[in-house]
Amino acid sequence: MSEKSSSRVFTGCRVLGYVSTHVPCVVRFIKRRGETLLCTSVGKWFHTYGCDKFRLLSVSGEHPGPITCMSGDNYHVYSASENDIFAWRRGCELKHTYKGHKAPVHIILPFGAHLISIDEDNVLKIFDIKDESEFLELLFDAEQFKITTMCHPPTYLNKILLGSEQGQLQLWNIRTSKLVFTFKGWKSPVNVIQPAPAVDVVAIALGNGKIILHNLRYDQSIVDFTHDWGQVSSLSFRLDGAPVMVTGSTRGHIVMWDLEEKRVMSQIQSAHSARISSLQCLMSEPLMVTNSEDNSLKMWIFDMPDGGARLLKRREGHALPPTLVRHCEPTGQNILVAGRDRSLHIMNTVTETFNKSMGKASFNKKASKSKSKKKKRNDKDLALPPISKLASCMQRDKQWDSIASLHEGRFLATTWSYNKIRMGDHKLFPQGFDKGVQATSLTVTHCGNFVIIGYSNGQVHKFNMQSGLYRGHYGPESKLAHKGAVRGVETDICNARVITAGADDKLKFWKFKTATTPYHVMRLEESVSMTKCHRDSGLLAIANEDFSITLVDIDTMNVVRKFDGHTGKINDIDFDSQSRWLISTSMDCTVCTWDIPSAQLVDIFNVEKPCTSLSMSPTGDYLATTHVGEVGVFLWANRLLYERVFLKPIDRNTVQVPRLKLPNTAPEKPDIEDIGIIDLGEEPEYKSPEQISSELITLSNQPASRWLNLLHLDIVKRRNKPKTPLTVPKSAPFFLPTIPSLELEFDLDKDNEGKETKLLIPDSLSTLSVFAKKLVSCDDDESYSECIDKLKTMAPSSIEAEVASMSPDVGGSLDAMKHYLLMLNVMLRSNKDFELAQSYLSLFLKSHTKVIAENQELRDVLASTEETATHAWLKLQNHLMYNICVVKALKDM
Template identity: 25%
Template sequence: MTTDEAGAKRFHGGSETTKLYSYFRAVGRVADGIPASVNYMGGVPYAESLNVTFSSSELDSKILRLCGKDEYTYVLTENNIHLFNRARLQHSVSLESCNVVASFVLGGCLAVLYTERLSFYELPSLAIQNSVDFDGTSEATCFVHPATYLNKVLVGFADGHLELWNTNSSKLVFSFPAFESQVTLLCTAPALDVVAVGLKNGTVWLMDIRKNKRLFSLCHSAAISGIAFRTDINDESQIAVGLENGTVVLWDLESRKIHSTWTAHESVSVATVQFIQSQPILITTGNDNAIREWIIEGADLRMLRSRSGHSKPSKLVRFYSDGEAILSAGGDKSFRSISMIKDSQSVEMSQGSIESISRRAQVSAEDLKLDPIIGFDFFSTSDLKWDNVVTAHEKSPIARTWRADHRKLGSHELRSADNSSITSVTMSSCGNFAIIGTLTGCVDVFNVQSGQHRKHFTGPSFPVIGLGVDAANQYIVQVYSDGTINCTELCNGRTKFSFKLEHTVSKVSFCSEAELLMVALSNHEIQIFDVLGRTIVRRFVGHSLQITDVVFSQDGRWVISASEDLSIRTWDMATGLQLDVHELPSVPVSISLSPKLDFLAVALEGDVAVHIWTNVSMYKPVVFQQFQNHSLSAIESVVDEALLGLVNLSLEPRSKSVNLFHLDSIKARNKPVLPPKATERVPFFLDALLGSSGNQKRDASGAKKNETDDSPSGNHLELCLAGLLRSEKGQDQAFDYLKSLGPSTIDLEIQSLVANSSVELDSILKLIRVITQKIEQRADYELAVTFLNTVLKAHAHLISSYPSEFHSALQNARDTLRSTWSNLETLFHESLCLTQFARGN
């Protein structure tokens, strides 16, 4: 049994603020500096595997100690003692003090050693049974129950002396003389009355406590942190000693010589040293987040199996392939593949024969590893036969390739052309090319199969923060720290366009399918840039501190961002609204959403584990409208600003504005080829009937014409439109009047405004102003623009004859049209962007 550094509940710190995510588990954490407990469940002990059997529910605070017996596990935190039956919490009681030193099960009670007392809790009720108070001259550091000593406990203290206590009577039985250094560990030997005493100065004393006799000592170069006796051999005795420098020493007690010495945990203290009963297998754990099994075969010793994670906090996480694994880069110079399905499949990517080289060269394996990874990208496919991962390393001019399916370092080193440090990397959509960006603003393209350098591009002399390649491998998008966005054609290196943001850039994410670029700015704002439309289509405001990571969802519907303000925010791309805010107890340094959208992986500052949250919307409805957050008003203000300037089209048929705009072409097309023929004479009785009406006469050609024609004449049309324009109240109705007419009648109405006097000239000016006002109001936009076009075309000769009279009105119309069209053009680009995005997904 191993422990979490802290209870899982601290990762639920803001769970009530999120409706979209629910905490699932932590992956990548194996063990920490808390000593592990080995529990035997009956039968012959045999360590068949190191697979996780179960994981407990959330706890209230940091775990201090744990121990087990049969199917029960007793967990001591800073505040409580918890009783677990396998993974189910059965019972909890409050601790007397948070100064817990050690604990173990003694008969039918749980013995807990504090720095100032020894307490016994009845099982399984955990009621206090007995307590032993020390004199307070020195703090207790460890304790052990000597075999065959009924109701006796041996306690070690910081000043080096030992005390034997009777637990029933709470009386001191004997006080042993002090050793030369602080007692750090006590362990009973297979031989009766013999106890191993580990000291802080690196000495292990074998002592006969019945005779109060020190038998002999074993000296080491570091403080003692673990002791275990081997129990599977009868003809010889061996003891394993763990040291605070990560070394384990195996002694032959008969000859008092060292059998083996090896580094079990690199540069960290050994927390646990425990032989499996009746087996030549030694279990060790340490502060490097690892648990290892070592098997002793005669004079040989080798690692049997191990489980490990990052020994230093993870800096960058990304779901790989279909989401069954997570690629994680840590501050310990390791690159790991963490399985979401089975913990035993989580491994560290091999960097070569580092262990054997370090032993031959007598140097630390840590010094032989590659520099910490600051960025990586991958191309995942099942039939790829070459390296498919590329990594950038801290302050290094060389990027390295990796083979994810083989879980090892690749064969190519990609060095920047100007030998400057690499700041960002990406891979092409086909997986054949790796693109690197440097500290000096240069971009280099390499063939991943051969490792050959193919192209070199230059740009602004600022670090390249992010790179992106479109799905068709036509262009590369480079984002520089000063806010410059360059789009370069991949085939010839020609710059398609350059765009300058208002603020510097901290993080970048590119969605190649939708060709959308997401940038996190220094003003804590997130902007979505449409590469095809070359414009910003979304702005997300809500974070109050620097943004640490941004990602797109696989389908592009969501944008997820993490910030130093201890929050993870989820935004909707379609509406631009914030869907959810998730508050955390520490800073999220990296996030990743699985391709199936079911899990969110988060790496937290100072934490070696990767924490997994489930997407609640995958299995039940989530009402986002119920979300409340202090930044919601700011988001609504951004949306209101986005709604300003929207153009309203008329409800008239589209054919009206189109036919009016092309009326000259329509008239030319419909012009008769032959002249009209005279109407043939009708029979006399029809002529008599028509003549009786008294309102028709024949012309010289025999055709009939109206004597009193009630159809609208030119003068009547002029009076209708011109009359409305002359009256002050009618000017507001002039546009609606024109809107009610057909295309031909509208054209005739406008052309009837013949300026024979200053009155008619004023009518044309008023009509231009009425149309300009409608354009400025963004109402009936397409009809207003078409009416203005018709007026200018019909009276072009008049306008050119009186330029001074029309100058002011036409200049106002031009400025108004330019400003409104600029807003409309922006909306067109946004619509094209979203359409292309939807089509690509």
């Protein structure tokens, strides 16, 4: 991927928080797995979940547009996007594509070996599933019969039942392409048709709220119900033997109907916060699955005393676009996300199985949960407005609440418990406030004991997080810290200072305990819109209303950097973990990365929709963003963690800003041509040298087992000796001499070509090994190096055998022993393979002490080798002693 079309620093990874849309889900029982699978649409993709653990199993490929409808059978999942229909195997393998519609498809029904589909132009087409060919096409007049729903009544061979917007029903035989019967209807649009467990009976949900059980054979209505909780959007029957019909409404309510007593059995109010897209009972189980356009998927179990259902499992995201995202743990795996739906969620970047909903903020948590008979106040009256600001500290998370939040248009602050995954018990607000005052900024101290809140009237107040008690204010007796609204409140890492920024263009520094007057006041050149402090480095970033960013060192209380480049209101800013980068986003749809040490813009890219909030992971691996109109949280991976990227200053006025697509629900698969293409310029690839310096002592790359046990091989062999005698294999018809080494090599040095006899007659009576012969022929350092390389490839037992065979008593020679010492001398002088040289020398002295003592020539060569070894040891000893002295001196300081 070239730099012109991508970001230098970030690349799209995936999106979190997508669960369901308005498209009804597909329920399929897979006999081979013994599990029921659920497929839900999330825009251009669909997710497959397992009912056992509600775990995400797979993500489909990308469709050309948003998915409009879905269906499934025992073999495929069918999804429609724009004018085409796609058939998928295993939830992610595209098998068939059906084309022919000239308008978007909104109804799909698998019917044996055929697939029935209806588009918005009121055209019905039947495709052969295997051949992808069009089998039948029927045109309907929209003014006379506008198709709204379709089903196949069981036991009705080759027949389908169509419902219309005019209220009529038609029964068609698709094999003969003939209309079998027309039901006059009830002069109300047909919303849902669902076959009942009883033969010839179907349930029909009308637009006027009526639910009718109708017998198709006799064209008679058996019973009708009146639905008073909005129009019926989905309908199903229990398939475990209980005579119960379940309906879901456009308001999110679920009603259970007793078909024997013909009355309401139970109801679940506000099961979803939006229209229930699909409601299906599972076969032979007291379970029910619902999905809704509020971005949730829920499983219910029928085990209540009144025959009702309770919530068993759920997967949900934000119903409305999130506006605030913050990392809350040092591991960077969990993210706090607040949305326009008034809820606060915890999202995990590793697996969505760990996603949690902390609920919605309310004035009275107990009252919002209780079901009062009088119903004087509904949930909307008890719920607080959406969260506008968020601050957290996990130091005391196990003891008390660790998260504080502000709400739009309120001076009230609420607390949340990350450990208990719920709203806290405290409501923080000072006494005597007017209704028009709003809380504008807050921060939780690094110790997690206090929260400091700034208000629109210029006051700054401090509260205790554990008890929720008021702990004072900053400013004189009038309690005004600033003459305008407080735009930012920050504290340092030691809780010694409080920094406040106001609409009066002043930055004030206060002592944390003595808060009557600031000890320093800075006059800012521009008006402040928001602040962000990196406590570890003591840097304070200030986003200004002129779209610039100012960086202040809170220790020296001076402006150290200023960044210009945005052309719209800055929505959010954040530091990376090392305070080297400052990342900002604004309404101009750009995300900028500023290098703080060089004060330069090093990366910029455009997104499709403006980014409303961003947060950089404490580990530096992901950037999390939220965008206008999107209900998910998007993750961007840091390319510097796994690629070589050279960051250079960027001129905003001359560079062409790349436009990036938002990440998908699954990682994108780049083209083969784009993999690994990185612009490195003309810089050659760096290769580590074998030895950094000839003056330094270098160890070998050999494992310790190859040299550490050379002096104790006799003990190792005795320990590994088998208890039972070895069985001698049958002798081979011939053998070839081999060379003792780790690899199987034949000794083919002696060539008998050109000789009359076939007998292997040696040229001399010498019994030297191949290695010893090669060693005797050495005459310079390069030839000795070849012997050293050969010795490195041998096993420890082979090395011991080679050294032991050099003695004249066992067929060796003094010349071979002398050249072996010269080889060790070369190793020690090169300062390479230091531990191997010492081990080889120790083995030689252990094996040939008596021979060396009796031969003057060997003693002379050994003296030279000893001198070289002593020089190397002294050099190593000096370096070790120096380092030991330095470390000891540092400890004593």
